[in-house]
Amino acid sequence: NSSFNQKKHPHRRYNPLLDEWILVSPQRANRPWQGQTERVTEDQLPAHDENCYLCSGNLRVNGEKNPDYTGVYVFDNDFGSLMKDDVEFSDEKSDFFTLKPERGINRVICFSENHSLTLPEMEADDIKKVVDVWQEQYEELGSEDYINHVQIFENRGSVMGCSNPHPHGQIWAQASIPSTVLKTQENLKKYFEKNGSSLLEDYLKRELEVKERIVLENEDFVALVPFWAIWPYETMVVSKRKAENILQFSDSEKLSLARILKDLTTKYDNLFEISFPYSAGIHQSPTDGKSHPEWHFHMHFYPPLLRNAAVKKFMVGYEMLAEPQRDITPEQSAEILQNLSVVHYKSDK
Amino acid sequence: NSSFNQKKHPHRRYNPLLDEWILVSPQRANRPWQGQTERVTEDQLPAHDENCYLCSGNLRVNGEKNPDYTGVYVFDNDFGSLMKDDVEFSDEKSDFFTLKPERGINRVICFSENHSLTLPEMEADDIKKVVDVWQEQYEELGSEDYINHVQIFENRGSVMGCSNPHPHGQIWAQASIPSTVLKTQENLKKYFEKNGSSLLEDYLKRELEVKERIVLENEDFVALVPFWAIWPYETMVVSKRKAENILQFSDSEKLSLARILKDLTTKYDNLFEISFPYSAGIHQSPTDGKSHPEWHFHMHFYPPLLRNAAVKKFMVGYEMLAEPQRDITPEQSAEILQNLSVVHYKSDK
Ligand SMILES: O=P(O)(O)O[C@H]1O[C@H](CO)[C@@H](O)[C@H](O)[C@H]1O
Ligand SMILES: O=P(O)(O)O[C@H]1O[C@H](CO)[C@@H](O)[C@H](O)[C@H]1O
Numbered sequence: 229n230s231s232f233n234q235k236k237h238p239h240r241r242y243n244p245l246l247d248e249w250i251l252v253s254p255q256r257a258n259r260p261w262q263g264q265t266e267r268v269t270e271d272q273l274p275a276h277d278e279n280c281y282l283c284s285g286n287l288r289v290n291g292e293k294n295p296d297y298t299g300v301y302v303f304d305n306d307f308g309s310l311m312k313d314d315v316e317f318s319d320e321k322s323d324f325f326t327l328k329p330e331r332g333i334n335r336v337i338c339f340s341e342n343h344s345l346t347l348p349e350m351e352a353d354d355i356k357k358v359v360d361v362w363q364e365q366y367e368e369l370g371s372e373d374y375i376n377h378v379q380i381f382e383n384r385g386s387v388m389g390c391s392n393p394h395p396h397g398q399i400w401a402q403a404s405i406p407s408t409v410l411k412t413q414e415n416l417k418k419y420f421e422k423n424g425s426s427l428l429e430d431y432l433k434r435e436l437e438v439k440e441r442i443v444l445e446n447e448d449f450v451a452l453v454p455f456w457a458i459w460p461y462e463t464m465v466v467s468k469r470k471a472e473n474i475l476q477f478s479d480s481e482k483l484s485l486a487r488i489l490k491d492l493t494t495k496y497d498n499l500f501e502i503s504f505p506y507s508a509g510i511h512q513s514p515t516d517g518k519s520h521p522e523w524h525f526h527m528h529f530y531p532p533l534l535r536n537a538a539v540k541k542f543m544v545g546y547e548m549l550a551e552p553q554r555d556i557t558p559e560q561s562a563e564i565l566q567n568l569s570v571v572h573y574k575s576d577k
Numbered sequence: 578n579s580s581f582n583q584k585k586h587p588h589r590r591y592n593p594l595l596d597e598w599i600l601v602s603p604q605r606a607n608r609p610w611q612g613q614t615e616r617v618t619e620d621q622l623p624a625h626d627e628n629c630y631l632c633s634g635n636l637r638v639n640g641e642k643n644p645d646y647t648g649v650y651v652f653d654n655d656f657g658s659l660m661k662d663d664v665e666f667s668d669e670k671s672d673f674f675t676l677k678p679e680r681g682i683n684r685v686i687c688f689s690e691n692h693s694l695t696l697p698e699m700e701a702d703d704i705k706k707v708v709d710v711w712q713e714q715y716e717e718l719g720s721e722d723y724i725n726h727v728q729i730f731e732n733r734g735s736v737m738g739c740s741n742p743h744p745h746g747q748i749w750a751q752a753s754i755p756s757t758v759l760k761t762q763e764n765l766k767k768y769f770e771k772n773g774s775s776l777l778e779d780y781l782k783r784e785l786e787v788k789e790r791i792v793l794e795n796e797d798f799v800a801l802v803p804f805w806a807i808w809p810y811e812t813m814v815v816s817k818r819k820a821e822n823i824l825q826f827s828d829s830e831k832l833s834l835a836r837i838l839k840d841l842t843t844k845y846d847n848l849f850e851i852s853f854p855y856s857a858g859i860h861q862s863p864t865d866g867k868s869h870p871e872w873h874f875h876m877h878f879y880p881p882l883l884r885n886a887a888v889k890k891f892m893v894g895y896e897m898l899a900e901p902q903r904d905i906t907p908e909q910s911a912e913i914l915q916n917l918s919v920v921h922y923k924s925d926k
Contacts, residue, residue: 232666232678238659240753242675248756251658251679259656260638263740289609307608309600309895309902310587317581324780325787325804326591329581330600381894389891391612398894404589406899407597431673438674455674509898530897542738545730545747546658548879549858550755553658 235557243456244419244427245412250458251553254560265538266387270502273344273393282394284341299354300361301338308334310402314374331374332402337361339395346384346395346503348493348572355486358397362510363474363482369401370515377405377514385505387532387540393503405514412511413522420522426470428524441562444491444570448484451492453562458552460534460541461499461561463492465527472523473512489527495568496531506531584906592805593768593776594761599807600902603909614887615736619851622693622742631743633690648703649710650687657683659751663723680723681751686710688744695733695744695852697842697921704835707746711859712823712831718750719864726754726863734854736881736889742852754863761860762871769871775819777873790911793840793919797833800841802911807901809883809890810848810910812841814876821872822861838876844917845880855880 232239240249281288285296290306310332317329339358340350347355366378382397383390405413419427435441435452443463444451451465465488471477477485496504507530513523534541534555547553581588589598630637634645639655659681666678688707689699696704711729718727731746732739754762768776784790784801792812793800800814814837820826826834845853856879862872883890883904896902 229663229665232664234676237662237664237678238681239676239678244673244675249753251755252676253658255660256656256658261740263738264735307605309602309605309904311604313586314578315581315586316578324593324783326593327583327588327601329586329588332587377899379895379899381898383891383894386613389612389893391610400895400899404598406600406895407901408899434673507894507897509894511898528898542732544738545732545856545858546728546749546755548757548856549730549860549877550726550728550749550757552756555658 235559240551241456243454244431245415245456246408247411247415249551250456251551252557253553253555254557257555257560259555261535261539263539263542266540268502268537275342275344277343277394280343280392280394282336282338282392282396283343297338298341300340300357302335302361302365305334305336305398308332309400310334330403332400333369333372333375335365335369335399335401337365337397337399339397343394346493346497347382348490348497349574350395350490352483352487352490355490356483359474359477359482359486359489363477365399366474366512366515369399372401374403375401376403376516377401377409379406379409379509381507381509383507385503387505388507390505405516409511409514413514413520416522416524426522426524428466428526429470432466432468440559443495443562443565444488446484446488448481449488451488453558453565455558457558457561458543458554459530459532460554460556461496461529461531461565462558463529463565465489465492465529467525471525472520473525474510476525491570492529494570494572495565496529498568498573499564500533500537501573502537504531505533584908589900590805592803593780594764594805595757596760596764598900599805600900601906602902602904603906606904608904610884610888612888612891615889617851617886624691624693626692626743629692629741629743631685631687631741631745632692646687647690649689649706651684651710651714654683654685654747657681658749659683679752681749682718682721682724684714684718684748684750686714686746686748688746692743695842695846696731697839697846698923699744699839701832701836701839704839705832708823708826708831708835708838712826714748715823715861715864718748721750723752724750725752725865726750726758728755728758728858730856730858732856734852736854737856739854754865758860758863762863762869765871765873775871775873777815777875778819781815781817789908792844792911792914793837795833795837797830798837800837802907802914804907806907806910807892807903808879808881809903809905810845810878810880810914811907812878812914814838814841814878816874820874821869822874823859825874840919841878843919843921844914845878847917847922848913849882849886850922851886853880854882 238253276283315329362380369375369378378401380399416427441453451463454464510527512525513520532540587602625632664678715727718724727750729748765776790802800812803813859876861874862869881889
């Protein structure tokens with residue numbers, strides 16, 4: 229019997245945020261890949277594209293015209309998943325056919341009027357303006373009586389279902405707390421009630437001691453590969469102090485967040501020297517008017533790529549039916565990300 | 578205020594198997610799609626491909642030679658995610674860095690020697706032989722002392738990460754019960770303890786009364802679109818009687834299973850007249866030697882396509898961070914699947 233080595237032997241790791249295990253198979257990283265590859269095209273985009281429905285002054289699909297905005301611009305999604313209307317509903321209880329109407333608001337946030345930019349290519353001060361708008365939107369939407377949760381996120385790259393390269397994110401604000409957020413909240417709460425402290429604050433302390441999985445750190449934020457990450461290059465951005473939500477951040481903290489987002493997404497782009505796809509989004513306290521001392525602001529980055537710009541990790545089959553599985557270990561990914569420059573490969577050339 | 582209409586208004590539905598909600602946005606089905614499309618190529622494949630490492634008599638990547646098999650052929654995966662080795666492990670308790678070694682066995686099941694076939698194009702009698710092997714493998718692997726769960730599944734199509742079109746599935750057998758299976762088990766158990774009956778048996782009864790979501794039915798099995806389905810054309814195949822696992826099926830029940838699998842996958846192929854991609858797999862009682870009266874054999878089909886052969890549903894952003902979301906309702910999908918022929922489009926021409 230050889231003794232266990234986490235760099236060589238299959239093992240499971242525990243995710244305390246979701247109370248779930250994941251499967252890590254470090255020995256599998258070198259299997260040959262004969263499967264589907266992604267199209268990798270890197271066209272230089274124009275600063276303004278007359279066919280883009282997100283550009284300044286252009287027509288949207290519903291016939292409305294965007295203002296001649298510069299900087300950040302927010303509007304209601306023309307094809308939202310939610311509706312503001314309050315509909316009448318009589319709750320016919322049924323064991324297996326349980327449903328209820330869901331009200332909400334979907335918004336689109338253009339990060340810049342410049343069609344050709346992405347977060348890593350924007351100035352930190354301009355990313356700070358995006359953070360300002362996230363804060364404003366969280367406040368504005370969250371103060372609506374019927375909105376109890378505000379989900380802020382970005383899908384970047386066509387491989388992540390993003391249908392327009394214009395730099396933008398989304399907000400889905402709604403009456404219910406969504407499944408994954410609720411599960412996270414329950415686990416944060418259990419920990420808080422047991423220990424009287426924030427799970428992520430205590431976790432961050434340990435990670436900063438060990439230093440193995442830290443990718444970036446500034447005055448107010450840390451970006452790390454979680455011990456229980458499932459995507460090959462998954463990271464989490466956590467505030468050093470326990471802020472329950474984005475409202476609690478000062479101007480200088482918002483700038484720190486902007487800076488770490490710029491550096492993290494720059495490292496991502498530098499990894500395979502492409503515009504790096506991901507879904508990213510904020511987890512923070514719901515806007516349900518209750519007290520939430522258990523919450524601790526953090527942002528998840530879920531990038532799909534595995535080996536190179538063209539080969540992604542397929543979360544299928546075993547993963548859909550049984551459990552998330554990864555090949556490369558979180559520590560290996562963290563090391564690779566640590567060693568990448570925070571100077572963008574395009575500006576480098 | 579208009580009154581609630583589940584065909585028109587956004588709502589959430591409850592999934593009792595996972596104790597989770599999903600978001601349904603029927604009003605969103607008609608939004609225009611400018612995003613990524615999949616490559617759709619339908620080459621006629623040869624019955625034997627000398628470059629295929631799964632074909633009869635061919636060399637595998639590790640240098641071993643496949644026997645000249647006909648019918649079903651099983652072998653250990655050359656690049657498995659698990660290892661059989663028993664490694665020494667001293668459990669150093671650590672709050673946030675909890676891991677444990679995981680032992681297991683990965684196998685590949687070739688469904689046929691014929692490289693050009695797929696399940697819907699095979700004879701029911703030949704699919705029955707695949708079901709026989711699933712049964713044998715569940716028994717053989719499950720009787721290993723350290724194997725407590727046997728996950729049988731198939732990834733079909735390159736869009737589902739399947740790297741070889743040769744008809745095949747996989748088995749991942751392991752020491753632990755994987756996260757999603759464990760969650761399902763907990764909910765089945767809660768229901769069984771409360772009601773003294775199988776959740777899926779009672780659910781099936783209701784669905785067979787309502788008939789709205791039933792796609793196929795034969796003597797022993799039903800295929801339906803679950804009320805809480807998340808993928809556009811997701812289905813579940815459930816045994817009419819509460820069998821805890823595949824061992825309990827008689828020869829005629831196995832043939833019924835083969836027949837419903839043939840008809841279901843034929844309908845899938847006929848939907849867009851392509852070889853229809855999906856991940857499918859069996860959920861059944863674990864092989865942990867305990868009694869599991871709560872379990873009820875079922876098989877999930879998770880197909881990624883949404884509008885046509887080239888446009889899939891992207892489970893990204895909101896879905897990864899917050900909650901699964903679907904556009905077309907389960908009832909609309911069921912109706913479309915109901916109306917499709919069980920004669921394969923290729924044999925029709
Ligand atoms: O083993 P395969 O078919 O090469 O790999 C495929 O299925 C596995 C199990 O669902 C996944 O972990 C892989 O990401 C996927 O590419
Ligand atoms: O709203 P978009 O960007 O068109 O759509 C994209 O993001 C949504 C939210 O993550 C997903 O529900 C869609 O499947 C995806 O294609």
